[in-house]
Amino acid sequence: MNKFCYSCSAPLEMSEFKGPSENYCKYCTDEQGNLKSRDEIKTGIVEWLKTWQPGLDQEKAQVRAEYFMKAMPAWAE
DSSP states (O other), X not given: OOOBOXXXXXXXXXXXXXXXXXXXXXXXXXXXXXXXXXXHHHHHHHHHXXXXXXXXXXXXXXXXXXXXXXXXXXXXX
16 A cells, blocks of 8 residues: 655655655655644645646645645644
8 A cells, every 4th residue: 555645645655755754755844754834834835736737826826735735634624
């Protein structure tokens, strides 16, 4: 079974995403494996969305990032 980051859904089996935490990727954690703040993660997701959706403006990217994060176990409300 594939394992994905609980914060951003990055595939944890891929070495480029593997970090010190069992449940979170290296981009979502600090050096000790602690989850970064919601705002830090959201900023990263906004930038990620803009890389594969050309023309997506900042405001729409932020709204989409919020929806995306609500589906992730780390951020579900």
